[in-house]
Amino acid sequence: MNLGNQVTERLNAIETFNEQAPFYYLPIKLLGWIILIIALILTNLIAIVNWPFSVLKRQNGTLDYIAGTTINVTSLDELKIITKQHPRVLIDFWAQWCGPCLLMNKTLASFAKEYADQVTVVKIDASLDTTVSKHFNVRGLPTIILFENNTEINRKAGALTKKQLIDLAINN
Numbered sequence: 001m002n003l004g005n006q007v008t009e010r011l012n013a014i015e016t017f018n019e020q021a022p023f024y025y026l027p028i029k030l031l032g033w034i035i036l037i038i039a040l041i042l043t044n045l046i047a048i049v050n051w052p053f054s055v056l057k058r059q060n061g062t063l064d065y066i067a068g069t070t071i072n073v074t075s076l077d078e079l080k081i082i083t084k085q086h087p088r089v090l091i092d093f094w095a096q097w098c099g100p101c102l103l104m105n106k107t108l109a110s111f112a113k114e115y116a117d118q119v120t121v122v123k124i125d126a127s128l129d130t131t132v133s134k135h136f137n138v139r140g141l142p143t144i145i146l147f148e149n150n151t152e153i154n155r156k157a158g159a160l161t162k163k164q165l166i167d168l169a170i171n172n
Contacts, residue, residue, distance in 0.1 A: 002110070004103035008159040011039055043099025051097050069112040070121045076132050079122065086120040089147040090169045093138045095127040100159035101142045111165045119146075119169050144168060 018032045070092075073079050083089050092108055094101035112121035126133040126141055136145060139157070146154040146169050154172055156164070 002106045004105065005107045005161050007039070007043075008100070008103050008107070009161045009163075011036060011159070012161065012164070040099065043103060044097070045099070047097050047099040047102050050102070069116040070109060070123050073122050073124050073132070074129060076135055079124070079132060082120065082122055083147045083150045087149055088119045088169070089122055090119050090165075091122045091124060091136075091145045091147065093124050093126045093133050093136070093141055093143040093145070095125060095141050097127065098141045104142055104159050107160070107162050107165070111162055111169075115166075115170060146172065 014032045014036055018029045018036075021029055071082060073082065073091075079091070092104070094104070096102075108121060108123070112119075124132050126138060133143075136143075136152075138145075141157075142159060143155065143157045144160060144165070145152055154168055156168055160168065
């Protein structure tokens with residue numbers, strides 16, 4: 001289990017507790033929300049600091065963290081072709097400056113390699129062209145959308161662990 005998956009799992013557990021805990025746990029819930037806000041700020045700061053370096057890597061053709069069986073798509077036409085050709089497609093809307101998106105990169109790449117025979121994983125950088133994200137009404141990043149037989153069947157916003165990806169895309 002990689003670090004991004006571990007961090008995402010812990011933060012999701014805190015968020016779940018905050019949503020489900022009764023009112024009399026309010027002081028603990030407040031502490032949980034403070035931890036979540038600090039974690040979000042830190043991951044986004046890391047992403048913002050990393051952003052110029054990722055642009056340089058992209059220009060030099062050495063961007064390799066999206067390796068494996070993920071498909072990078074830049075247009076709606078490309079995406080339509082892929083969703084028609086493959087029975088089950090998982091689309092990840094992300095951005096270089098998004099901390100939670102970067103936490104999910106290795107998890108998503110691992111998921112794509114492991115389940116390549118069951119689902120096709122597509123990554124769309126929403127910061128490069130907003131046309132595709134507007135078409136699918138993506139409001140936050142990361143957003144995962146599952147298509148089956150060219151029809152959207154499930155959607156989840158926020159960073160997901162590998163287990164949550166499996167539940168969303170495979171066990172659905």
